[in-house]
Structures are given as C-alpha cells and as structure tokens.
Amino acid sequence: MIEGVSKTEFRNAMARVCAPVNIITTNGPAGRGGFTATAMCSVTDEPPTLLVCMNSRSAQTSMFLENKRFCVNVLTPEHRDLANLFAGGSADMEARYAAAHWIEMVGGTQALADAIVSFDCELEDLHKVGTHHVLIGRVESLRSRVDGAALAYFDRNYVHVDGARAS
Template sequence: MPGQVSQTEFRNAMARVCAPVNVVTTNGAAGRGGFTATAMCSVTDDPPTLLVCMNSRSAQTQLFLENRRFCVNVLTGEHKDLAAVFAGREANMAARYAAADWIVLRSGNQALADAIVSFDCSLTQANLVGTHHILIGEVAEIRSRKDGQALLYFDRNYVHVPTQIGSFGG
C-alpha cells in the first residue's frame, strides 16, 4: 500500500545501499555548475545512456536543464575532499572548480582530469519525480583511466573498497 513507508525509514534503508560517488558538471550558455551525486546508473547501451538524479530545489537545477548537457565524473578514494566541496562545503562555483584539475571536452563540459571515468552526456530527458529531477543523458564521449579505486558512499560515510579486479581495457 502506498504511504506505508516513512521518509526516515526509506532514507535509513537507502543508506545501506553502497553507491559510487560522482561529481556531475555542466558548462554552457546558462553557466557552469557542479554537484556531488550518488544516484547515477546506466540506462542502456543502445544508445549509450545513463541517468543521474538531482535535487530540484538546488539553485543549479535550471543551469543543468538550460545547458542540456552534463558530465558525470566517477571519483576515486583520493577525491573525498572534492566530493565534500561539490556537495556544498564550498558555495562558490569558481572555488569548487579551483579545487581540482579539469579538461575541457568537445561539448564544453569539464571533466575531472583524474576521474576513474568521465561520461559526457547530452541531456535527452528531464523528469521531475517527487523532490528530484531524473536527468537522462546520451553519452557522447568517455574518458577513462586504467587504475584507481572508486570512492563509495555507504552508511552515510565515504568508503573505498580495495579490489583485485583489473580493467577491461578499451
């Protein structure tokens, strides 16, 4: 039955789900923005498409919707401070970007130079569901590196899990 699960119960349950930490960026006519997100996943590989969820109350929401493009940068354990900066520890966007090295992609978006992988996307759909927009993007460009361990979010903490798994290469 709808309405049987409280917000607190749902949030506490979702805290038990491990998720990769990403910095999502945009750059275009509406301006430059960026935020930290754990709600990101693949949608399909034909065409390559992913989704990311963004709080609709964010002051940056309109930037992302108007620019119609975004870049998902998957972070490593070394990016814990950067994740906090883009999560709101630093309100000034220029200061957020000054905290790391960036590469300008063909689209104009900025990719984190040492991200495990960066997915540059063209926004194809934005759907408002409750408090969040689901941004669906077709992947136009991918940058990746062969080393590094993902920064994860679990139990309301940043963690990283050492792994022996290698890269599939490209």
C-alpha cells in the same frame, strides 16, 4: 491495509546501499556548475545512456536544464575533499573548480582530469519525480582510466573500493 514506507525508513534503508560518488558538472550558456551525487546509473548501452538524479530545489537546476549537457565524473578516494566541496552550498563555483584539474570534453562539459571515468552527456530526457529531476543523458564521449580505486558512499560514510575480487 498496506502501510507505506516513511521518509526516514526509506532514507535509512538507502544508506545501506553502496553507491559510487560522482561529481556532476555542466557548462554552457547558463554558466558552469556542479554537484556531488550518488544517484547515477546506466540505463542502456544502445545507445549509451545513463541517468542522474538532481534535487529540483537546487539553485543549479535551471543551469543544468538550460545547458542541456552534463558530465558524470566517477571519483577516487583521493577526491573525498573535492566531493565534500561540491556537496556543500558554501563554496562558490569558482572555488570548487579551482580545487582540481579539469579537462574540457567534446561537448564542452568539464571532466575531472584524474576521475576513474568521465561521461560527457547530452540531456535527452527529463522527468520530475517527487523532490528530484531525473536527468537522462546520452553519452557522447568518455574518458576512462585502467587503474585506481573507487570512492563509494555506504552507511553515510565514504568507503573505497579497491577492485579486489570477492572469493
């Protein structure tokens, strides 16, 4: 008999996977929202598409689904406090947005002005898997910097990636 992997074992193992820290924003008829996520990756480059995982129990879920748009903002170490602000449930959305400078993208989503890269996406597909929604977004525009270090999450702590090449 094959034994399954427990929730705790899986979470502890995933803590050992280094992931970029992102703020995912939305703006549209349902309002403006945002949350911090590490579950983001590219899907394909033809057409440019990425995915984001969002807890389906989040109070913002319906907002993201109704707006059908989101922006993935990849953070730098200077955004650590902003990442915490968007991760917590205590600050209202206006306070979260007031803590940084934002630029409106072509699709109306909010891009963090000094993010390493911001991907403006239209929600193309949606899948519910366990406790999360997997949002599939077609990238319609992007903004990118050529400088700056990345903020990552590893072993339940923030770390920064400076772009130095391993030898």
